[in-house]
Amino acid sequence: MLVLRNMLNLPSCNFLKILTLAFSVALLSANPARAGMELHELDGKVVDLDDYRGNGKWLLVMLWSTSCHICEMQKPDISDFHSRHKDTDAEVLGIALDGMEGIEAVKKNMQEHKTSFPSLVGNIMIVASHYQGMTEESLRGTPTYLLFDPQGELVGNNPGPLRTEAIEAFMERKSS
DSSP states (O other): OOOHHHHTTOOTTOHHHHHHHHHHHHHHHHOTTOOSOEEEOTTSOEEEGGGTSSSSSEEEEEEEOTTOHHHHHHHHHHHHHHHHHTTTTEEEEEEETTOGGGHHHHHHHHHHTTOOSOEEEOOHHHHHHHHHHHHSSOOOOSSEEEEEOTTSOEEEEEESOOOHHHHHHHHHHHHO
16 A cells, blocks of 8 residues: 555655645645535546535445556456446445646546546545545545445545455445
């Protein structure tokens, strides 16, 4: 699993960039007016995570990046999960943490890997701030998963690889 410092391509001694990230996360966390998580569709349209959750289906959110090899290993299983469930009880939504400057790389990655689930693009600082606000944990790297129930409530998070069988078992237990 990649650590946040490596995802941001920050050398461990680059104090100014780390300080800037910490200040940005603290500022976003302290501002209740910034309740939504601003994300971008691949065409650049601004959307919010709230637009995708609470639509009567489970929502599995995969936080990923184009430089994450584990993400690429997970995508076939996560794509299969999405394809099997999208018409009935669950969907997958990816959030690429490459930022708008990496949107072309995200598009290329999704085409090359034939990802069946849609992905949005987010700014790492904004996503990390909201992740911490939702889970009370720091974002440690990619892949990281969030699971929302059909009403849109966060019911689980998982940093690191995830087995789709575990998601299905969890959904079955909670739906009974």
